[in-house]
Amino acid sequence: MSSSPIEFKNPVLKWVEYRLPVFSFIDSSVGGSYPAPRNLNYWWNFGSLAGIILAVMVATGIVLAMHYTAHVDYAFDSVERIMRDVNYGWLIRYIHMNGGSMFFICVYIHMFRGMYYGSYKEPRELLWIIGVFILLAMMATAFLGYVLPWGQMSFWGATVITSMFSAIPYVGDALVTLLWGGFSVDNPTLNRFYSLHYLLPFVLFGLVFVHLWALHVHRSNNPLGVEAREPEDFIPFHPYYTIKDLFGMGVLLIFFLGFVFYAPNFFGEPDNYIEANPMVTPAHIVPEWYFLPFYAILRAFTADFFMYWPVAWLMSAKLAGVLAMFAATLILVLLPWLDTSKVRSNKFRPINKQFFWIFVADCLLLGYIGAKPAEGNFIIIGQIATFYYFFHLVVLVPLIGILERPKPIPESISTAVIKSAE
Amino acid sequence: MIKKTLTSVLSALAIAGVVSTVSTPSQAAGGAEIPSQSWSWNGPFGTFDRAALRRGLQVYAEVCSSCHSLDLVHYRDLGNIGFSIDEIKAFAIDYEVEDGPDDEGEMFTREAKPADRFVGPFANEQAARASNGGAYPPDLSLMTKARKNGANYIYALLTGYEEEAPDGVVLMDGMNYNHYFPGNQIAMAPPVDDDYVEYADGTSTSKEQIAHDIVTFLAWTAEPELEERKSLGLKVMIFLVVLTGMLYGLKRKIWAKLH
Numbered sequence: 001m002s003s004s005p006i007e008f009k010n011p012v013l014k015w016v017e018y019r020l021p022v023f024s025f026i027d028s029s030v031g032g033s034y035p036a037p038r039n040l041n042y043w044w045n046f047g048s049l050a051g052i053i054l055a056v057m058v059a060t061g062i063v064l065a066m067h068y069t070a071h072v073d074y075a076f077d078s079v080e081r082i083m084r085d086v087n088y089g090w091l092i093r094y095i096h097m098n099g100g101s102m103f104f105i106c107v108y109i110h111m112f113r114g115m116y117y118g119s120y121k122e123p124r125e126l127l128w129i130i131g132v133f134i135l136l137a138m139m140a141t142a143f144l145g146y147v148l149p150w151g152q153m154s155f156w157g158a159t160v161i162t163s164m165f166s167a168i169p170y171v172g173d174a175l176v177t178l179l180w181g182g183f184s185v186d187n188p189t190l191n192r193f194y195s196l197h198y199l200l201p202f203v204l205f206g207l208v209f210v211h212l213w214a215l216h217v218h219r220s221n222n223p224l225g226v227e228a229r230e231p232e233d234f235i236p237f238h239p240y241y242t243i244k245d246l247f248g249m250g251v252l253l254i255f256f257l258g259f260v261f262y263a264p265n266f267f268g269e270p271d272n273y274i275e276a277n278p279m280v281t282p283a284h285i286v287p288e289w290y291f292l293p294f295y296a297i298l299r300a301f302t303a304d305f306f307m308y309w310p311v312a313w314l315m316s317a318k319l320a321g322v323l324a325m326f327a328a329t330l331i332l333v334l335l336p337w338l339d340t341s342k343v344r345s346n347k348f349r350p351i352n353k354q355f356f357w358i359f360v361a362d363c364l365l366l367g368y369i370g371a372k373p374a375e376g377n378f379i380i381i382g383q384i385a386t387f388y389y390f391f392h393l394v395v396l397v398p399l400i401g402i403l404e405r406p407k408p409i410p411e412s413i414s415t416a417v418i419k420s421a422e
Numbered sequence: 423m424i425k426k427t428l429t430s431v432l433s434a435l436a437i438a439g440v441v442s443t444v445s446t447p448s449q450a451a452g453g454a455e456i457p458s459q460s461w462s463w464n465g466p467f468g469t470f471d472r473a474a475l476r477r478g479l480q481v482y483a484e485v486c487s488s489c490h491s492l493d494l495v496h497y498r499d500l501g502n503i504g505f506s507i508d509e510i511k512a513f514a515i516d517y518e519v520e521d522g523p524d525d526e527g528e529m530f531t532r533e534a535k536p537a538d539r540f541v542g543p544f545a546n547e548q549a550a551r552a553s554n555g556g557a558y559p560p561d562l563s564l565m566t567k568a569r570k571n572g573a574n575y576i577y578a579l580l581t582g583y584e585e586e587a588p589d590g591v592v593l594m595d596g597m598n599y600n601h602y603f604p605g606n607q608i609a610m611a612p613p614v615d616d617d618y619v620e621y622a623d624g625t626s627t628s629k630e631q632i633a634h635d636i637v638t639f640l641a642w643t644a645e646p647e648l649e650e651r652k653s654l655g656l657k658v659m660i661f662l663v664v665l666t667g668m669l670y671g672l673k674r675k676i677w678a679k680l681h
Contacts, residue, residue: 077494080494090650091654094651240677243676243677244677246669247669247672247673250662250666250670254659254666257655257658257662258659260655261651261654261658261659262466264651270570271568273644274564283604
C-alpha cells in the first residue's frame with residue numbers, strides 16, 4: 001500500500017501544511033496513510049500502552065516536582081504533605097507510584113510478545129536493540145525515583161544497589177563515591193538522584209522516538225511472522241488500530257486506576273512509610289517487584305556457584321554477580337543473532353514454543369526467588385534458574401533454531417486470513 | 423497435553439510470583455500469625471466510623487500521646503472527620519508550642535492553634551529514649567501503612583500481651599512479652615487494658631474496644647484521603663467501564679467492515 005499525501009480542504013490546515021507538513025506527518029505516522037498488517041492481535045497493544053503510561057508518568061511527575069523537596073530532612077515530609085495537603089496530591093502521587101509498576105508490566109509483556117513472534121529478527125534488529133536500551137533507561141529512572149520519598153527501602157535500596165559498583169576493580173570505590181557525592185548515601189546522593197530522575201525520562205522520550213522511527217521503516221511484525229507485502233495484507237492504521245489502541249487504553253486504565261483507588265500500596269513495601277534511618281537496617285531489603293528477577297541473578301553468584309568457577313581466578317563472586325545482572329539484560333541485544341531460525345513466529349515453531357514458555361516460567365521463578373531471603377533452598381533454586389536463563393538464550397535458542405523443523409508457513413498474510421475465514 | 427500442563431504450571435508460578443512480591447516480610451520473623459478484624463473502612467465502599475474516630479482520638483490523647491508523637495497530623499485535620507472549629511480550638515488549647523522569635527528576638531511558648539501539628543510528648547529522639555529506657559517510641563502518623571497488614575497487626579499487638587513470658591523464654595530487662603511482636607520482646611508496656619479510658623458515649627471500655635478505636639483513629643491518620651479516594655474511585659470506575667464498553671462497540675463496528 002503506497003501512501004500518497006492526503007489533501008486538506010480546510011484553508012487553515014492547508015496554510016500550515018504548506019509551510020510545515022505536520023498534518024501529513026501525523027497522517028503517515030498514526031493515520032490513514034500508515035499501513036499496518038491486518039492481523040495484529042491484542043498482544044500488539046502493549047507498545048502503545050507503554051507509551052501512554054510514559055506520558056502519564058511525565059505529566060504527574062512534573063506536578064509532583066512542584067511540591068517535592070529534595071533534602072534528607074524534608075523529602076519524606078514533603079511527600080506526606082503532597083499526600084495530605086496538596087489538592088488531589090494523593091491522587092497524583094498514587095498514579096505516579098503505581099504508574100511505574102504499570103509501565104514495567106506493559107513493557108515486559110511487550111518484550112515477551114516480541115520474543116514469541118520473533119519481532120527482533122531481520123530487518124527489525126535495531127528496533128529491538130533500541131527497545132533493550134529503553135528498558136535499561138526505564139530501570140535507571142525507576143530506581144532513582146524510588147529513592148526520592150526517602151523511606152527506609154529508598155535509602156537501603158539505594159545503598160545496596162550503588163554499593164554494587166564498588167565491585168568493579170580499581171575504579172569501583174571512586175565510582176561509588178562519585179555516585180553518592182560523599183562517603184555514604186546522603187543529601188548529595190538524594191539531590192543528584194532527583195536531578196537525574198527528572199533528566200532520564202527525556203532520554204527515554206528520545207529513545208522512544210528512535211524506536212518509533214525504526215518501527216515506521218519496516219512497520220509492525222505480525223502474529224504470522226510473514227512479512228506483509230501485498231496491498232490486501234495491510235489495513236490503514238487509522239481508524240483500525242487507533243480504535244483498537246483506544247479500547248486497550250480503556251482496559252489498561254480500569255486495571256491501573258483500580259490499583260490507584262482501591263489498593264494503592266499493593267506494589268509497595270510498608271517499610272517505605274518509615275522515614276530513612278541510616279542507623280536501622282530493615283530485616284529484608286527487597287527492590288521493587290520489577291527488579292526481582294535481576295536481583296535474584298545478582299544474588300545467585302556466591303563463591304560455590306558453578307557458573308562462578310570459570311571466572312573465579314579473575315574476579316570476586318560479587319563482581320561476577322553484578323556483571324551477570326547487567327548481562328541478563330544486555331544479552332538481549334544479541335538475540336537477533338543468537339536465534340538461528342529464519343522463521344519468526346512461534347506459531348510455526350512447535351519446539352521453540354515450548355521452550356519459550358519454559359523461559360517465561362524461569363523469569364517468573366527468578367522473580368519469586370528475588371523476593372525471598374537468600375538462604376537454604378532459595379539459593380540453590382535461584383542458581384539453577386539463573387543458569388537456565390543464560391542457558392536458554394546462549395545455548396538452547398541457537399540450537400533449536402538449527403535442529404527444529406518448522407511447520408509450513410503461509411505464503412502471505414491475506415491467504416492465511418482468508419483461509420481461516422473459510 | 424504438554425501445553426496444558428505447562429499452562430497450569432505457569433499460572434501457578436505467576437500467582438506465586440505475584441503473591442510473594444506483595445508478601446515480602448517487612449518485619450523480622452518471630453511473631454504469631456495475625457488474626458483479621460472487621461474494619462469499617464475495608465472494602466470499596468468503606469468509610470471511617472465517626473464515633474470510633476472520636477473515641478480513638480480520646481485514647482490517643484489520654485494514653486498513647488504520653489510516649490508517641492503524631493507529627494504528620496494537624497489539629498485542623500480533625501475538621502475533616504466532623505469536629506467543629508470550636509471543638510478543635512478547645513482540643514488544641516491544652517497543648518503548648520514554642521513560637522517566635524518575637525519582636526525582642528525571644529522565643530516564647532503559646533497555646534496550640536488549629537494550624538499547628540499535633541504536639542508530641544518529647545522535644546527530640548534523645549529525650550524520648552531517655553524517658554523510655556533507651557527505646558524510641560515511633561511516630562504513629564503512618565503506622566497502619568508502615569507495617570504489613572497494618573491495622574490488624576497493631577490491633578493484635580495492643581491486645582497480644584502476656585503477663586508472664588512462657589517457660590523457657592527469658593525476657594531482657596524492661597521488656598514485655600507479646601505474641602505478635604517480631605521476636606516477642608517489646609519495650610512498650612501493655613498500653614491498653616480494660617477501663618483505661620472513660621467513654622462519654624457509654625461504649626464498652628474493654629481492652630478490645632479501646633484497641634479497636636485507636637486502630638480506627640490511626641488508620642485515619644495514615645490514610646486521611648481514604649474516603650475521598652474510594653468515592654472518587656467509584657465514579658471514575660463507572661465512567662471508565664462505560665467509556666471502555668463504548669470504545670469496544672466502536673471497535674467492533676469499525677472492524678466489521680474488514681471481516
